[in-house]
Amino acid sequence: MSIMELQAMEVNTSLQTVSNGGSARNETAESNSAGDFELSDRPTPINQDVSLHQASLPSCSQDFPQIFSPQLGSVTINPRTSMVRLSSSNSTNINSTFGATNLTGVFLPPINSSSNNVTSTPNLPDPFTTLLEESMLDEISLLDLAMEEGFSQAQASQLEDELDSDSGLSLDSSHSPASPSSSETSCSSAASSSSTSANFSEEGAVGYSTDSEVAAVETEEGAVGGYQPEYSKLCRMSFQDLSQFHGLPQLDSISHNHTYNVPLSSTLSEQPDLPLSGGKKTTRDKKLQPSQDLLDKHSSRDERRARAMKIPFSNEKIINLPVEEFNELLAKHHLSEAQLALIRDIRRRGKNKMAAQNCRKRKLETIINLEQGVQDLRRNKARLLKEKMEFIRSIRQLKQKMQSLCQEVFSQLRDEEGRPYPPNEYCLQYGSDGSVLIMPRGGMTAQQSRKPEKKQKDKKK
DNA sequence: GGAGGGTGTCATGCC
DNA sequence: CGGGCATGACACCCT
Numbered sequence: 001m002s003i004m005e006l007q008a009m010e011v012n013t014s015l016q017t018v019s020n021g022g023s024a025r026n027e028t029a030e031s032n033s034a035g036d037f038e039l040s041d042r043p044t045p046i047n048q049d050v051s052l053h054q055a056s057l058p059s060c061s062q063d064f065p066q067i068f069s070p071q072l073g074s075v076t077i078n079p080r081t082s083m084v085r086l087s088s089s090n091s092t093n094i095n096s097t098f099g100a101t102n103l104t105g106v107f108l109p110p111i112n113s114s115s116n117n118v119t120s121t122p123n124l125p126d127p128f129t130t131l132l133e134e135s136m137l138d139e140i141s142l143l144d145l146a147m148e149e150g151f152s153q154a155q156a157s158q159l160e161d162e163l164d165s166d167s168g169l170s171l172d173s174s175h176s177p178a179s180p181s182s183s184e185t186s187c188s189s190a191a192s193s194s195s196t197s198a199n200f201s202e203e204g205a206v207g208y209s210t211d212s213e214v215a216a217v218e219t220e221e222g223a224v225g226g227y228q229p230e231y232s233k234l235c236r237m238s239f240q241d242l243s244q245f246h247g248l249p250q251l252d253s254i255s256h257n258h259t260y261n262v263p264l265s266s267t268l269s270e271q272p273d274l275p276l277s278g279g280k281k282t283t284r285d286k287k288l289q290p291s292q293d294l295l296d297k298h299s300s301r302d303e304r305r306a307r308a309m310k311i312p313f314s315n316e317k318i319i320n321l322p323v324e325e326f327n328e329l330l331a332k333h334h335l336s337e338a339q340l341a342l343i344r345d346i347r348r349r350g351k352n353k354m355a356a357q358n359c360r361k362r363k364l365e366t367i368i369n370l371e372q373g374v375q376d377l378r379r380n381k382a383r384l385l386k387e388k389m390e391f392i393r394s395i396r397q398l399k400q401k402m403q404s405l406c407q408e409v410f411s412q413l414r415d416e417e418g419r420p421y422p423p424n425e426y427c428l429q430y431g432s433d434g435s436v437l438i439m440p441r442g443g444m445t446a447q448q449s450r451k452p453e454k455k456q457k458d459k460k461k
Numbered sequence: 462g463g464a465g466g467g468t469g470t471c472a473t474g475c476c
Numbered sequence: 477c478g479g480g481c482a483t484g485a486c487a488c489c490c491t
Binding site: 464465466468469471472473474475 | 484
């Protein structure tokens, strides 16, 4: 961006004539350190040896910003017999900045280029053309990528409009063009995930809940209705902590019987073949008599089995007691083998039930976290795309500025006969010693048209 | 009545 | 080696 300072550069068109070519050569050597641009002038033959040697350009590998160092302060035309000096008020040494850089492409405006139109870009020679071409290609690929990401044509143009606005605002997630619709949805779920995750972290293990409790939860869900995103799934699982239901009047009617030791009714005794373990819910399980329905409506199968087998303690104890206490509990009671087997199955199933609940909860959390990660990556991608577009725009502006500067430089240049140097025949070349040479473009063509002479390095100063 | 989601349970592997 | 946890798979239930 420092090249913009050149816009205010005061160009001194005073012509300094050096009568002695040899002295001019010496002067060139001395003035190189000043960083002035020296342009060989006619009719002095251009020193092809020197200029071509200096034409070797490592330039393309140079960092782009360095090309536009503010140290570029003055332009001096110093032919063998005459020197055109274009100087600014603050001439500085550009040597350290430019190094051995070929300015041929940089300073040479496109042939017949009288405007700063961007369309003239392809005419710019290396290295600037390379940069610009890369920019344009990147821009194309950028837009392609944007399209690939779901950009519509309008959205892509809108993105460019936003870039032109110089707002500097980063794309917010809600404005992410990558996935407008999904972004909304996922953002909501992502936002919910944060609170949900926090809830989980505090919640810890779900804890064993009876079917009656689950039924209460399902009753609560029924009041909500409709599809619920992952948040509702997690809430559903979290709600199995009954403490969260305190104060919910609609749940007051649900009685939670955790005693499980209610004497078994005749109904269960009528089902002696009730499997002790395994087996899915069968229609037989549901064929309870009306009075039993009230009792077992919210009881799990294991609870009913426990009552059927007259287990003298609750399923909650069976499941949640530590192993030692559990074994002590079993030792305190004289239990049959069938009862012991059922108790162990109840404990196993109860723990596995909690494990399954936790497993599913973790799975949902993982999904939500992954969705959050996708959203974060999309936002980051959109931000990078915007930055890239801004860089492309900056390069475009710099290119236009450079073109105008090149035109200005060539408009000031005159050979010994007062003829201007056609930009399409000559180009500027920057030497490693800080000198700037004007060289015929394309070698012989310009020389043939202007009685080519060998350029002398010392003369260029 | 089928689809989809939730839940309980089993089997299995791992610690 | 037994207990417990994690998880895929399956069946069942509900909406």
